[in-house]
Amino acid sequence: MAGVTHALNAVADGLRLPPEFSPSSRTPLIPVMELGGEAPPEVRRVFEEMMAFYALDRPPAVFRWLARDPGFCQDYWAATREAFTERKLDRRTKEILALAASLTAKSDYGVDFHLREVRRLGLSEQGLTEAVEVVQCFNTVTKIADALQLQPDFDPRPGG
Amino acid sequence: MEIVRVPEVHEFSPEDQKFLEASKAWFKIGFVPKMGRVLRVVPEFGRPYSRASRRAMSDGALSRAQKELIAAVVSAINVCEY
Numbered sequence: 051m052a053g054v055t056h057a058l059n060a061v062a063d064g065l066r067l068p069p070e071f072s073p074s075s076r077t078p079l080i081p082v083m084e085l086g087g088e089a090p091p092e093v094r095r096v097f098e099e100m101m102a103f104y105a106l107d108r109p110p111a112v113f114r115w116l117a118r119d120p121g122f123c124q125d126y127w128a129a130t131r132e133a134f135t136e137r138k139l140d141r142r143t144k145e146i147l148a149l150a151a152s153l154t155a156k157s158d159y160g161v162d163f164h165l166r167e168v169r170r171l172g173l174s175e176q177g178l179t180e181a182v183e184v185v186q187c188f189n190t191v192t193k194i195a196d197a198l199q200l201q202p203d204f205d206p207r208p209g210g
Numbered sequence: 211m212e213i214v215r216v217p218e219v220h221e222f223s224p225e226d227q228k229f230l231e232a233s234k235a236w237f238k239i240g241f242v243p244k245m246g247r248v249l250r251v252v253p254e255f256g257r258p259y260s261r262a263s264r265r266a267m268s269d270g271a272l273s274r275a276q277k278e279l280i281a282a283v284v285s286a287i288n289v290c291e292y
Contacts, residue, residue: 052286139279143276143279146272150284150287154283155287176270177271180271180277181272181277183262183265184266184280184281184284185280185284187263187266188280188281188284189284191245191263192285192288193288194245194248195291195292196288196290196292198212198213198214199211200212200216200244200248200292201291201292202291202292203241203243203244204237
């Protein structure tokens, strides 16, 4: 989940794709596909699936960019959908983690997208505050740890 | 290699030692993590920071487990080995 989020954010911000929900003066460096006649049928099917998944009236710009290569877009979407599908973690928790990844990476596109998602999925303002506080605290200590080159002292697999 | 010497618990003031010893129970471990000790090297920073961090990581609208997952994602994105 963190991996696909980080990668989608990198492409979206790198290509200066406008955020989906916030006003922006960004102009894409490379044109993205619009949802219309130009999309081949297999891409339109994927677009419709992601619009349902995110309750959007058009596919996210980053996937409209990926649609330049329909096969890649189909597979990358399938992987993204799988990463965000509820299993041991519920979907809202996964979106909170994606928001944390986006904040940490300073991704305008990702913060905008996942902030809307966590709210749409019912995260309270208190929950949002708590999530951002944790992001703030751990951005503090990770920088301190790196600056001092602290070696890990925790066993990441307690109990084996 | 660490670029500073991380003090041992007994080198801190009694107040700070008490907090640091309590961190074992917080993390359910048998030692005091280096980060806690590093933060207390400057108590005027470490004490309020630790209070803020403990407050942020406690169960609330989000569970502590969810918060630890957020912490892990932040650490991963920052490629922080510690």
